[in-house]
Amino acid sequence: MSSYRPLHDGWTVTAVSSTGQLRPVVAGLPASVPGCVHTDLLAAGLIEDPYLDDNEEGLTWIGRTAWAYETTFTWEPGATGGDGAGDDRADLVCAGLDTVATLVLNGVEIGRTANMHRSYRFPVRHLLQAGDNTLRILFDPPYGYAEAQKAALGDRPGAYDEPYQFIRKMACNFGWDWGPTLVTAGIWRPIGIETWSAARLAEVRPLVSGDGTVEVHVTVERAAERPLTLTATAGGVSETVTVAAGARRAVVTLTVPDPDLWWPRGYGEQPLYDLTVRLEDGGPEQEWSGRIGFRSVELDRTGDAFTIVVNGRPVFMKGFNWIPDDCFPSRITRERLAERFAQAAGAGANCLRVWGGGMYESDDFYNLADEMGLLVWQDFPFACAAYPEEGPFAAEVEAEARENVARLTRHPSLVLWCGNNENIEGHADWRWQEKLEGRGWGGGFYYDLLPRIVAELDPARPYWPGSPYSGSPDLPPNDPSRGTLHIWTVWNTHDYRHYATYTPRFVAEFGFQGPPTYATLRAAVSDDPLTPSSPGVVHHQKAVDGDLKLLRGLGDHLPRPDGFDDWHYFTQLNQARAMAFGIERFRALAPYCMGTIVWQLNDCWPVTSWAAVDGGGRRKPLWHALRRAFADRLLTFQGDAPAAGMGMGMVLAMVNDTDEAWSGELAVERLSLAGEILAKERFDVSVAARGTASADLPEAVARSGNPAGEVLVATLGDARALWFPREDPAMAYPPAEMDTVVEETEGGLRVTVTARTLVRELAIFPDRLDPRATVDDQLVTLLPGETAVFHVSGGSPDPGALVRHPVLRCVNESR
Incomplete structure (x- = not known):
């Protein structure tokens, strides 16, 4: 047809x-x-x-x-x-x-x-x-x-x-x-x-339930008013209805018996079923096809919580905000999206928030999310401004929302519609009201139009008016104790330790800047020499006072940079530490807190930004830190250590984001920086599946007379946590000494590093030698006698240069 x-x-x-x-x-x-x-x-x-x-x-x-x-x-x-x-x-x-x-x-x-x-x-x-x-x-x-x-x-x-x-x-x-x-x-x-005759499938809107029910809502456009036959098939089950002469809408309901449920990444498999819809009028048939997944989704708001529940199970959302991956969207291919999704999943994420300053993404985007089990939080495209509701805009917003809600209903990965990004907060807290003088600002969209459309077209999927939002227009929108929270005090005004002052229900946006990888920056900037303040580097920093905030953010955490190489390494390291600090804090609060979504996964061009993957598609050190902070099983020291007491007043938090209990012997040791055991405690612990637990630090390991010369080490199974009681410049680190071996392997080069002293935050940057080269790990701290193995793949970097400054870096290096 x-x-x-x-x-x-x-x-x-x-x-x-x-x-x-x-x-x-x-x-x-x-x-x-x-x-x-x-x-x-x-x-x-x-x-x-x-x-x-x-x-x-x-x-x-x-x-x-x-x-x-x-x-x-x-x-x-x-x-x-x-x-x-x-x-x-x-x-x-x-x-x-x-x-x-x-x-x-x-x-x-x-x-x-x-x-x-x-x-x-x-x-x-x-x-x-x-x-x-x-x-x-x-x-x-x-x-x-x-x-x-x-x-x-x-x-x-x-x-x-x-x-x-x-x-x-x-x-x-x-x-x-x-x-x-x-x-x-x-x-x-x-x-x-x-071209078509008689009738065409104008819209196919499947509503899929976890019990196997599929309601296929179909809209047809007609050129003839005779009866039509509509057939839907999924999971080996077919149902047919007759569309009466003149009718333009029909519903076909079928039930797939005992369907395999679709689960988020880390909670189970992602089985998908082919759904086909055929329209016939006695001539050639017209067919629509798409893949669906059976699951239920709810938003649990009990006691001001904000918890996504899939198939009856609460899900701690670990993930990233997503921006358009290129300023020119027609260049974004399925292969490029698949690479970004693999980078998100590789960092341990289970969700992506499609941010409201971008767009409704392509079918490839949501299909990949379905296949990989990445939950999608979808903002409607409104961000950081008061939007007019009069003129042509209300009709356009309704048309776009109806089309895209209907388009995306079939995707099991989509778990939340959100009205906007930061507009409710702007109206409440950014002095917009006095500038508006009574004019519309978008509230009619977020509180009325959009929820009505979602309720009509996608009734089983939750809607949230905006983010941040506390659950009612009458409440302060960015209240940590209710709904969703955005934290920008840290980047804008506060040290990253300020994250520890928050006890949020769900952190939907927070971030800290760092420059892109060397290869990405060098390819985008022709400055000679390349310096933190050279014109091209400055142009590729779009945040107001961004470079000043990068340096201020180093605080007392790291030494002052001496030249470009130090600036690049220290600011990237500080970004990684800041975000790991915040994530570990928020994960340790589960189940009170049930989400931490980092700003941001990706960049749309080469730029100094909050991204974990830069505009050249390369993973920054932040990505490697997030992989550890998002690990299914996490040990983390939490609390404030008194100046003279090392770990006194701290607890060791254990986070188990798996379906099996985490049991074993927890070892906590106080070591000198030379590796001598000064005190140790061992005791049995068990953390429930999808649970958290904490252990007070025994005084024997927590109390120290030399905080600048000692380190706490906790291990439980394969998980390890380190606590240095002073910031790096105040620690009495020895100059780093290590033995390195570089060997050719089938996939590239293997770099083995054995520490003869403590080596703090060891990193290898092979892209400085060849822009095609990547490394599989970064920011590894080695205690004396420990060994780390790095795998370098891609390109042809000089093996000898891999283990020399400025390619190999650590905080306590000696040059």
Whole structure:
């Protein structure tokens, strides 16, 4: 009953008009679809790579220019098996237009768009002609549209002096404190012509329950009013209903007996079932297919808690906030997403929060999350600003929400819809109300429109109005004792030890900055020499006073950097320590606290930021620290040590995020820095499955007369925790001495390091020698006599240089 022809070939792009400056002549330039103006100009060599140096600053004219995309395609109506097969109707289907566009087919305007976050469909059968047809899409300047809406509706406060809240486009296009200002335009998702007759499947919305029930809600569009047959099949079970003549909606319900349940990563397997839906009217059938998983999900709010419950089991959410992985989303492939997801899972995460300043992600994103068991918290795309509810916006928001909620209902990985990022907090705490003077700010979306749409289309999945949020509009939104919390005091004003003052229910966002890997920074910045304050390095730091905060954040934790190499190592190490400190604190509070979501997993370009994986796709030292902090079984020293008492007043927390009890002999030793045992205690402990426990430190090991010269070591099975009672500059570390052996292996190089003294936070940075080289571990502390083995893969780094400064680093190194 239908056929689809993509229209991705033969496009050109032309700059029509501009209010910007520095515009090169662009006329009839070959264009890639899907794509955007920036990538087309880059491919043609008309602009420099915006990710390099400060090239971004010379490209603001692109967002102030009108662009015309045009293609010519042939059409043969009525050709059997060709374009016109079953062509009673023909629709131009636009999966994504960015953003304000006028579409013209053969000289006739067929429609206008103003929303990047939704698709559009235009009937065009009456305009198609045999032979050549010309399709032209004119994109208005995003800045012009947004500024016109701002002038018409009145200004609204936001975190940045950009008009991103006045256009339904991903907000971070306009720059963020980790991203460049690259305001795009173009056909960013597939476009094509669908022909059909009698009827087509307009929407398929499966509602899947953990008991095996699948309610398939179907909407059909009709060209004829005769009865239709609708069949749904999953798990070997099929059910058929008749769609009466003229009816446009139907529900097919089927039950798969004893289905295998879908579980989050770390809680079980992720079985998926193929669901097919067929629509027939006596001629060729039309089919929709997708994969589903059987599970239940609830949000437990008992006693102001915030706990995601899957299949009746509370889940401690360990994960990352997710931003668009590229400023130009058409470049984000399934393979690239799979690499990022593997990096998230490899760090021990079980969830990703799709942040509200980005977009509804691609089908590949949610399919991968289903396959890998990564829970998805999905923000609606509103972030850090007051949004207008009047003008064209309410209708656009409703359209995009309805489409995307319906699109994503089938995915078992999606466990929460969230109305916005930080807008409720902004309205309550950022002095927005006096600036608004009674104008709308988005509250009608978060408290009314969006929850109504979720309740109607996806009733079994929880909705939360925003984050941070305490559960009621009348409560302070960022109250640690209720709902979700964002912690930015640490990065902005406080030392990272301040995390210990929080006792939260769920931390949905917190982070600490560090620079990208050397190879990523060096590839993006041509400064010679490369220094912390050289122009390119400074340009790739978007946070206000970011470099000052990096240095201030070192506090008394680490020595003052002497040159670029020290700055790079110490600030990366400090980022890793800060986040590990916070995560261990919050995990030790379980089940009172049931989530810790780090800001952020990824970057969209090379930049100094909060990410664990940088803009080149490389893992920063932070990633390795998170892998330990997110470990299924964690030992961590918690509490404040008195100045003269080493570990007095501290406890040893044991976190068991597995389905088996964690039992064994807990060993706690007080050692001199030379490795001499000064005191030790051993006792049997048992931590319940998915539980936490704590042990007070015995006085014999906790009390010390020489805090600067001793270390506490706790072990339980394979888990180990270290506690140094003074910050590194105040410790009496010996100069590091170690023996190193580098050997070739089938997969690269094996580096064996044996410590002759204590070696603090040992790291190898092979990308300094070859940008293709990676290492499997970082920031390892060795006690005297201990050995660590590192595996270096990729590229051809010099084996000898791997074990020399500045590639091999530790805090107490001697040079």
